Amino acid sequence: MGSQTFNEIYHILRERILTGKYSVKMRLPIEDALIAEFDSSRYAVRKAIAKLAKEGLVYSVKGRGVVLLEHSPQTQQFNLALNNLNGLQSLNAERHLDYQTEVVAFHQQIVDQALSEHTAFEVGIPVYAIQRVRIVDGIRAVLDINYFNAQRTPTLTAAIAKRSIYQHFKKNGLKIAVVKRMLRVETATELDQAQLALDDNNCIGNMISIAFNDEGRQFEYTESHFIPNKFNFNELIRN
Secondary structure (H helix, E strand, O other), X not given: XXXXXXXXXXXXXXXXXXXXXOOOOOEOOOHHHHHHHHOOOHHHHHHHHHHHHHOOOEEEEOOOEEEEOOOOOOHHHOXXXXXXXXXXXXXXXXHOOXXXXXXXXXXXXXXXXXXXXXXXXXXXXXXXXXXXXXXXXXXXXXXXXXXXXXXXXXXXXXHHHHOOHHXXXXXXXXXXXXXXXXXXXXXXOHHHHHHOOOOOOOEEEEEEEEEEEOOOOEEXXXXXXXXXXXXXXXXXXXX
């Protein structure tokens, strides 16, 4: 094939990932195989892989190699940068706010076509559908609308949802590799009006998160609807 630059390697690998060439094994060939294939330096291969990782297409796992993250038209929208999130828990720690969680809804359902198009989960899988209101200093500030793949998070309960779902995952060995996030402003829905302290506001901020485990499999889709003028958000989260 001849010696390839890192950018050429990146584009070739990216096309293969997006067209499903590596999807069966869910990982890239080993580094030495890529060096041989592209007749290139280790530096060029690693730089190409780093660019794929920054784009949210792959994730390096020690002892396992470079894992592919499941992708779809929905998940590929979330490559906007929001590194470091100043969320409710960090605000609570830094500013000593009173922080409460109210579980509004918790049930299991099967993903239909409409929910699949919305969340990127496959049709037919069971998910936990959860709605939680985050109350900060007595103000109903955030509405979390969560969907978790029930096959990959089988031990969730409403009691856990009232505390910290991610802390529960950490204690039970679920490895969270990457969270893709997108922040946008939307018109408030009837649910937002009913659950949040919007006052005269007719819009909400919406932070959409899609989370993947260290095998590259999506296990979460979440929308966090928050009232205006309350929180600051910066960029994407990677372990």
